[in-house]
Amino acid sequence: MKSKLKFFNTLGRNLDEFQPVSDGEARMYTCGPTVYNYAHIGNFRAYVFEDLLRRTLKYFGYKVTQVMNLTDVDDKTIRDSRKKSMSLNDFTAIYKKAFFDDLKALKIDPAEYYPAATDHIPEMIELVKVLLEKGFAYQAEDRSIYFSIAKFPEYGKLARIDMENQRAGVRIKTDEYAKDSVADFALWKAWDENDGDVWWDSPWGKGRPGWHIECSAMSMKYLGKTFDIHTGGIDNMFPHHEDEIAQSESANGCRYVNYWLHCDHLIVNGEKMSKSAGNFFTLRDLLEKGFNGNEVRWVLLGAHYRKKLNFTFDACDQAKMQLRRFGEFFLRLKEIKEGDCVCSTVPDLLAKAEQEFADAMADDLNVSEAFAVMFQLQRDINKMMDNDELNQAGAAAVLEVFRKFDAVLAIFDVDAAKEEAVPEEVLTLAARRQDARKNKDFATADTIRNQLKILGWVVEDSSEGFRCKKI
């Protein structure tokens, strides 16, 4: 019996039981990347968290519909594409492709929809129209359209921010005079010369959409006016998500999102990641340093999503080591021959582990507990194998359970765990060493061991014979 899924809801700051709008379905929206550069590992922490959420929902039997937007028009994309004298589309296409390559490397399951902002301008214009008609928005002197937060009394309910008490002076901008209130945000930005050839026609003249309206328009189109889960980085909570709520609820007159989940930041060696500090890493950087997707993913799952994650290369090394141990463990399970040993305790052991794993994940995605369950099971099963207490059927059942765990965590590749092809030369040497051992000629055996080491292989002896492993 799986326990009930509970999530910490930023809206209300409570651990809430998950009750979807439609039984058995989970509809979620995820703030995706702004495609003006390669995403960094901090970004990927959020995407891995969202993937974990998605996989957990599926593990608990929900049909998931996920939307992740691609912001391919904003100040930064326009600025950098012009810098490179490329069209906006050609420029963003590079980073869209890179983004999807990276997702794949981290085994992040594809969302059902990846709408690009530039493909949904009409929907955004439509939404702005509604807001104007209903009196929530206005056109300012600069011809841009702004949302008037004064018209939405609940403004601040997500981030718990009272605009009255905010620090004055920091938001001063040159165009501020145009707005009724400094906190009003742009729904539609009128064209200016910095935009170059990037503009769309609208009832208010040429221009481009504001950032916030993008998410409202696209989520509405694919998920409906009220949907279940909205995720994002903690820094998107304000103002981005607060603004989404204001626009969407004003336009539709109904609740926008039921559960808001926010992921905290990744820091590097205790400091915020920044290019100037030299601690800024993209996924590509880590792959070049010899870490694979599973290892990076393991590191990114290393702390609860609502806590800061301290990224270190020490953690990467640890992940590598632990994954190697699990790999060996799976291999050992697969090598078990049919036997008549007693495995009567295995089903109970596995059922208990599955239950505890599910309980951990149901509790607001407590991965640390889930990992502890897996380590415990690994140890128990290793012990049984040490004592020849596990037969082939039992081993298969254990592997099956780890496959289920991996459907949620996606770090193992249970079935990819197999022996590397051993070159003939290595095999021959190892066999000769085995003969030497049988003849108690340990000097020769050790010499061959050294030869193998030079070739990059280690040989392990067991009661069954020997096994060659790549160093």
Added chain:
RNA sequence: GGCGUGGUGGCCGAGUGGUCAGGCUGAGGUCUGCAAAACCUCCUACACCGGUUCAAUUCCGGUCCGCGCCUCCA
């Protein structure tokens, strides 16, 4: 200034009003010709000061320190 969040053993990182996290590292041991792998044991922490309580790392108050947001940064 406002709001929020956190300080756990050498390191990473869960959790709880009263026997357990877990992982890594280190030490010792079993096994092994030697090794490796695996297993066992040990290293018993909860920022500081008060308070509540039979009992606080866990609840309350205060102090110190870190971090985030209030600037279209996940």
